[in-house]
Amino acid sequence: MLELLVSERTVTVGAGPLCARGAGKVQTAPAMSRPAAALRVMLVLAVAATAGSGCKKMIGDECTTAADCNPNGTRSCDLSQPGGYCTIQGCDETSCPEEAACIRYFPAQFLTDACDPTEPANGCREGEEICLPSGLCAPLRTELRYCAKRCSANDDCRGGYECRLAGTRGSLALTSSLDAIIHFCAPITTN
Numbered sequence: 206m207l208e209l210l211v212s213e214r215t216v217t218v219g220a221g222p223l224c225a226r227g228a229g230k231v232q233t234a235p236a237m238s239r240p241a242a243a244l245r246v247m248l249v250l251a252v253a254a255t256a257g258s259g260c261k262k263m264i265g266d267e268c269t270t271a272a273d274c275n276p277n278g279t280r281s282c283d284l285s286q287p288g289g290y291c292t293i294q295g296c297d298e299t300s301c302p303e304e305a306a307c308i309r310y311f312p313a314q315f316l317t318d319a320c321d322p323t324e325p326a327n328g329c330r331e332g333e334e335i336c337l338p339s340g341l342c343a344p345l346r347t348e349l350r351y352c353a354k355r356c357s358a359n360d361d362c363r364g365g366y367e368c369r370l371a372g373t374r375g376s377l378a379l380t381s382s383l384d385a386i387i388h389f390c391a392p393i394t395t396n
Contacts, residue, residue, distance in 0.1 A: 206273075211271055232235045264305035264356030265390045266291045267363065283351065287392050293352040298379050301352035306387050307379040308353045308371060311343035318342040338372035351377065353389035362390035 267289050268274050268282035274291035283290040293300060296307035312355040320328040320336035329335060329342035337343050354361075355370035369391040371378035 213391050216240050230322055259286055259305040262291045263354065264291055264293070264302060264352050265363065265366070288363075294350070296350045296352045296379070300382060304354060305352040306355050306389055308373070308387075309377040310349045310351065311337065311377070312347050312349075314377050315344050315347045316341040335377075337375070337377060339374070341375075342377065343377075353391065356388050365392045365393060366390045 222395040223369075229308075230343040234367050262268065262280075264280075266274070269284075269289055271281045272279065273289070274280035279293070280291055281294050283292050283294075299305055299309050304362050316337070319340055320326065320334075320342045322336045322338050322340060327342075329338040333346075334344050356362050359368045362368055365370050367390070368375070368388045369390060374391075374394070377387075378385060378389075378392070380387065
């Protein structure tokens with residue numbers, strides 16, 4: 206038993222029914238509410254996890270803004286493509302996700318001089334142009350790089366897109382494997 210002097214009154218602590226054995230225990234919430242609280246916590250965690258992972262679209266998906274492709278800003282929306290095209294600009298051989306390949310594009314208006322891709326002296330200006338497999342010199346200064354969705358058939362691409370072989374129509378896959386045969390989803394063209 207302990208006596209304290211509190212503002213000129215003596216208070217006895219440790220005596221009476223409040224100090225009986227077990228009287229000082231803190232009671233936990235009734236057992237029925239614990240599962241409900243745990244369920245609420247699990248629901249909040251599940252919503253948070255799906256909100257973060259559900260926002261990221263795949264390379265080649267439709268978009269209207271970069272935020273449609275990835276809210277973190279690591280992907281962009283190429284609005285020059287029909288329906289928009291989720292991509293990564295300026296890619297290299299290792300920066301595209303597994304479902305995509307880095308494709309080098311050379312605009313058709315600059316592909317005017319013929320070359321022989323089987324010859325070392327192929328007819329292109331050394332250090333300024335590259336000879337594409339299609340037999341045209343492509344100026345290196347016009348090169349654009351984008352991650353494009355890989356495919357093996359037209360059904361792998363969304364509507365309005367075809368499965369195109371890299372090395373055709375001013376495209377070239379960026380790969381260290383000389384034997385690689387890469388197809389990618391590109392807008393359907395009539396020529």
